Structures are given as structure tokens and as C-alpha cells.
Amino acid sequence: MDRTGNGTSLSALLRGADFRRLLTARVLSQLSDGVFQVSLASYVVFSPERQSSPADIASLLVVLLLPFSLVGPFAGVLLDRWRRRQVLYLGNLARCGLGLVTGALLLARAPEWLFLLAALLVTALNRFILAGLSASLPRVVRPEQLVTANALSPTLGTVAATCGGGLGFLVHLVVPAGAAADALLVTTAALLYLCAGLSALRMSPDLLGPDHHPDRPPLHLALALATRELADGVRHLVRDCRPATYALAAITAARFCYGILVVTVLMLARHTFNSPDDIPGGMATLGQAVAVSAVGFFLAAMVSPWCTRRFGLTGWLTGCTAAAAVFVPALGLTYALIPCLAAALLLGLVTQSVKICADTVVQESVEDAYRGRVFALYDVLFNLAFVAAAAVTAVLLPLDGRSPLLMLTTSLLYATTALLYARSTRPR
Template identity: 55%
Template sequence: MTSDLRVLLRLSGFRRLMGVRLLSQFADGLFQAGLAAYVVFSPEEQTSSADIAAAMAVLLLPYSLLGPFAGVLLDRLRRRQVLLHGSLLRGGMAGVTSALVLAGTPHWMFYLCALLVTAVNRFVLAALSASLPRVVDADRLLMANALSPTAGTLAATTGAGTAFVAQFVAGSQGGRDATALLLAALVYVLAGLAALSMNRSLLGPPEGAPTPRLGTALADTARGLAAGLRHLGARPRASWTLGALAVTRFCYGALFVTLLMLARFSWTDGGEEDGMALLGLAVAVSGAGFFVAALLTPAAAARLGALRWFSACALLAAVLVPVLGLGFRVVPGLIAAFVLGLVSQGTKIVTDTVLQSSIDDAFRGRVFSLYDMLFNIAFVAAAGLAALVLPHDGRSAALVIAVAALYAATAVTAHRLHAGAVSRETETAPGLSPERPTTP
């Protein structure tokens, strides 16, 4: 593995493509943190949970709904040019968004610009993934696929942290709100210029490659998604596990909005700096939970069985969310953020494994596209629910108890799925491991 990594880093095309990814996702982190700071923490804005829900919809829905169709255009355009012009366009729109913040324009104009940035972002991320086989040989593609998204996520996290720091040192209030957005605009432009270091034809698609008509390709994509949905529906273990994950994602989203409102209005005296500092700390603690889940899940799933570990994670949240959350205090809230990070990532790893082992290879890409859409839509739906029920200060015992009940129901569902899988395997092939991949 180490030798493969060294070889990857010696490939000039891979290094240059990675440079574009790191700059692009670093700018994504800056932009998203700037958006959060303006929507949630600006003293001039009487932020509500509805504002937060709208911001989440802007950030996530374009990514979810456009994702499966991005490849249709990427097979028609030079991917190097998509990276170049997409990054420059995002830079321009992020700059306009920054100017709108400074000018105090109506919210709909701000959201329209943010929507354009995130919609273009979907195509840039897809182009980065589609370009990877053009700069890495087949033997090292798996390593490259593991390294690139992980490095990009770290870059985005670093960008978000940089945004919080930059906002603290900025001068006036208006300048503070716009600082991260302006920095994002500059880094997007750098990402576009970095794409110029690659030859125009390096990333494909091949010159003269046959492509169907655009309308036909879009219709084929829609039909493919429908076929993937039917294939998933015929596999109860996979579909129920994916549904259970959507519920846990919904719970995470509702509690995330609660955390934002608490950090803004309950845990401080309303000061923007203190609220952003607490939010940054909560995000870091939740990220630590994600990391711990990545370390624990392989061993725990091997020992207990994947679905039983899913059940254990959901049960842990069902017990600890009300214990830690109903007091609405800072330290228990931060501990809850760690637990939720662990539960969210642990259940996602299990779901990835169940889908990979249950779905036929010919349908796997389409099913994972549906998975991606459901994952983000559940988060946005949770924010919408929170907008309806959360009071201004974020203190809602009813919401915390309802989320705990959903986690408990999910734990029961996952346990029954595990028991059913064990029963079927015992009947058909005694002696097999309960978690051996099967097709329901």
C-alpha cells in the first residue's frame, strides 16, 4: 500500500489533478462556513430554523438531484475545461455572493448566487472523479479512489476551520460576514488556474468518442435510476438497511439544526464570536466521532455482525440523546455531538457494506446514486421539520424525545434484519458466517 502511494505521488497527472481537488474542496469549506456564518450568526439577521433549513437546501439539494445526470454532460465536454471554467464560474459567483452580503441585499438574491455555486460544484466534483482513471493506471485505481476523496474531505474541513479563524480577525461586522466568501472566491480561481497545468485533452473524454443525443442520454439516465430502484426493492435486506440509514440521517439533521440554534441563542449571550467558536468546537468533536467510528466499526461488525453493530449504534443514540440533550447545556451537548458523529458514521459504513454485498455489480452505480440522493434529502427534510417545531432558542424537549424514539425504532429494525439474515443463512447453508454476503 505504501509503495502504491509513493508511485501515485510520482505521477504528474495525478498530482496536478489532486492539486485541483484540494484547492477546490478547500474553497468549498470556506464557502459553506461563510454561508453558515451569515445565515446563523450575523447579529443583524434574526435567524430562524427556517433560514437554516433554506441554507441546507441550497447546499445539498443541487448536489443530490443533479448528481446522477452530471455524467451525461461530462461525456460531452473536455473535463479539463469543466474544471477550469467551473472553478472560475464558482469564483465569480462566490465573489458576487460576498458583495451581496456587504450590500445587505434581500435574502433571495444571496440564496440564488449560493445555489449557482453549489450546482456548478456538483459538476466539478463529478469531473474530478471521472478524470481519475485518465491519470492513474488500473492497478492503482483503488488506492487513488481511497486517497482522493479522503484528502478532499480533509481539505474542506480545513477550509471551514480557516473560515472561522478569518472571520474572527476581520474588522467590521459586514466585512466579517463576507470574508470567508471572498476567500472562497479567490481559492476557486486558483483551482481553475491549477487546471491549466494539465493538457487540454489529458482528462478526456477521447476525441471523437461516440455519444448519444443529449435528450436520449438524459432519458436513459432516468430509466437507469428507475431500474436501480426496482433492483433495490427486490432485495429487502438492502432496501430496509438503506431506509434505516435514512432515518438515522434524518435524526442527525434535526439535531444538527438544534445544535446550531443552541449555539446561536442559548449557549452564549448572543455574541457572534462565541457562537461560532462553539459551533466550530461541536463540528470538530463530531468529526472525532466519525474518526472513532472508522476505527471501531470493522472490528465491531466482525465480532457482532454488521447489522447488529448498526442496531447497537442506533440504540446508543436512543439512550444517550435524551440523557445528554434534554438539559440543553454546553458540555453534555458537545458529548452528544461526539456520540452522533460516531453513530452516523458507524451506520453509514454498515450500509455501504450491505449494499456492496447485496446489489449486483451491474446495478451498483445506479443504486449508490439513489443512496446519495436519499442521504442528502433526508438531511434537508430533517431541517424542514426542525423549522416547523423548533422555538427560537432551539430548546425543544419534544424534538429530542421524538428523535430518540426514531433511533430506538431503527435499532429494532436493524436487529430484526440481522436475525432474519441469520435465519435464512442457517436454513440454506449451515455453518456460514451470519454476515456472509447474500442476495435476499
């Protein structure tokens, strides 16, 4: 294992060849995700044939995320047994094949449920791969480099996903909206998934773990005992890793708030900032929001290592959620484009900073033998929080995206999260 570099600086981190290889696999994988997700957004939100509502978005998220949320924890049992390098390789190859099938379904104008089924499988593999990437990171960096690695790696992955989304927006500015444009995007994503899978072959098969434990039962017995092993992971988390438990609770609440605001921005871009019939204008506005949010993610990667050294992981996470409680209503309640774009920038900074802190706390607190299961649970909490947020907006958010009550409630949730996390992590 190559963990070149004794310092915590970015240059020391990047001197590690294994870290660079894992980072390349992440960037290519999430670049593909960005292209694929824009094709989904185009199909569901910006289709010329439909007038999409928050309920449509909630329905899509339930179809794509909820089934995997029910089986996702069992994926952690596999991540703690299968070679994680092989998960990255074979998972991306499978997504390539599914992407090509999805593109063919769009061109053939197949029934919508077939398209959603193929998209479900791609998304399920995506969550599995992201959990594997997070569980693998401590295998390629030194413990003192984890904060910097968590600032750089997931953030560059998010920026890559945003660039993939930008590519999708550009395609829709050139190619008329419809099945042909969506099929072109899905096919492009499939080819990028192939590149991501091949990039994983640059790492040795055993580099990313997990370590071999000869006393563990064979895989077929392990799957039969998956529920018990998952319960062991939860007990380890709650009993021995209180800091990780509190961090997961905080980021789940923050993710719920983020989901509400994402659906709000989608509705504002479609129905308020543009005419509902102006599909290119709506896509362009959404692209602007995604771009400034990506800048916020990038800024989080730059400032979080320094801020966590200055304020600690707890202090920086608390400060970010408290800041969101202030700027979300201050900017969002204007329902004007420029203030909302400013809010998207700050929300990107806050959201990614919270994730950097939570990732680091979980990686530092959880033993490697349990890390795959815990990150699978982490990913499921992410999914459930987003689905719950979409369900809330489906009930409370009007078609034009304007709901002062929902905006103020989101601000209150951010403030409550900051207060409870600060109190729970206060030294006894």
C-alpha cells in the first residue's frame, strides 16, 4: 500500500499513487452519474409532454431510492467480504450495460415502468459503489490525512458529477428536448461507466480490502446471517462509536433539509423563473444553480481542512448547519433568481462541509471490519432522508415552488440540528 507523504497537506496526499488511482475511479464514476442524472431530470421534470409537479419528483425518487434503501444495509455485509476493487470494476461494467439498455428503451419509447426499472438498477449499483469508495479511503491514506482526503475525494467526485450534469445541459441546449436527447445522454453515461470500471484495474485486487478473516463463515452462510451481522454493525456503531452515531444523525437531518431545497429549486426553475413552456430556459436556470452549487462544494474542499483544525470537526459541522439556518430564509424567501443562486452557492459549501466532517468521524471511529456495513447504513440514511424530503414537498410545495412556511421550517430544522449536535458532542 502506497501512503506516500507524511504531512496532511494536499501535495503530500496527492503524492500517494494509490490515492490518486482511487480518486480517478471516483471522479470517472461520478462524472458518469452526473450525465445519467440529468437525463432522468430531463425525462421527469423537463419533458415537453408533461407539466411536472413535486409529486412527480417524489414518485421518481421513491422508485429509484426506496427499494435499495430496504436492501442496502445487506450490501455492507458484502463490502466487508468482497474485494472492494472488484466492486468498483464489476459494478461500473454492469452500469455500462444497463445504461445502454436504458438508452435503447428510450429510443423504442418503451413503457415508462421499464425505463424506471433500468434506472433503478443503475442507481442501486451507484449507491453500492459510493459506499465502497468511502469504505476504501482509509486503506490508501494515513489517519492524519483523512480530513484532507475527505475534503478532496468526495468533493471532486461531486464536482465531477456537476460537470457531467453540465455536459447534459449543453446537450439539451443543442439537441431538441425529447427521447433522442435523453437516449444520447444515457449512452454517453454508459461509455463513461465503462471508463470508470477500467480505471479500477490500475489498483491491485487486495489494495482496498477488506482484510481476510479466516474465522468468518463462507459467503453463502454470511448472506443467511446478514441480518445478524447487520445488527452487529448497528450495535458496534451505537455502543462503541457514539461520535459516529451523532455525526450520522446530523448529516441525515441536513440531507433532509437539502432534499427539500433541491425540489424547491427544480420547481422554481421550471415554473417561476421561466415560463413552463420554456424548456431550454428552465434547463439553463437549473444548470446555473447546479454550477454555483458545485463552486460551493469546491470551496468546502478548500476551507474544511483548515476549519476543522481551527474549530474541530464538531465545531465546523455545528457552524455550517447553524449558518444554513440563517441564510436559507434570508436569501430563499425573496424567490428571486440572484438571491436563490447565492443560496445555492452557500448551500453547496455547507452541505459538502457537513459531509466531510461526518465521513471523517465515521472513518476514524469505526473499525475496518465494520466499516462497510456502517457506510452502507450511512448511504441508506442518505436515501431515506432524500425520499422523505421529496414526500414532504409533494404535500406542502405548490407547483411554482413558493412556500414561505416550508422555507422557514427548513431553517428551523437546520437550527435544531446544530443545537442538538453541539449538545450531544459536548465534553461531559
